[in-house]
Amino acid sequence: MNxxxxxxxxxxxxxxxxxxxxxxxxxxxxxxxxxxxxRPRIRIGRLPNDAALFACPECADALLPQQQGNVRPFPRRVAFS
Incomplete structure (x- = not known):
């Protein structure tokens, strides 16, 4: 991801x-x-026609690149929980 x-x-x-x-x-x-x-809810990417692709939380952690340096991600929260 860039x-x-x-x-x-x-x-x-x-x-x-x-x-x-x-x-x-x-x-x-x-x-x-x-x-x-x-149903998977984490948007992980897209297709060439700009359709969104989703992943479950376990797979999203493996597919997303690791954060670098002092960047800390916010914790994932499910809407309306």
Whole structure:
């Protein structure tokens, strides 16, 4: 992932849809482990047509690059919890 041109947001990773199932391409299954329930909610990347791809929390930790230096991520929180 790289910073966007304004250096304010991350540019999303682009995935090749060739090896993904239909449910993964539609965002209904995790792009790594195919888990469908609970529905993956962490946006991990996109397809070439700008469709969003999602991953479960366990797979997202493995797919996202490690933070560097003194950058500390905010804890993930589920909406309305």
């Amino acid at each position: 910073w966007g041109p304004a250096r304010t947001t991350h540019a999303m990773m682009t995935f090749d849809p060739e090896g993904l199932t239909r449910t993964q391409r539609e965002g209904d299954a995790c792009v790594a482990c195919h888990k469908k329930w609970p």
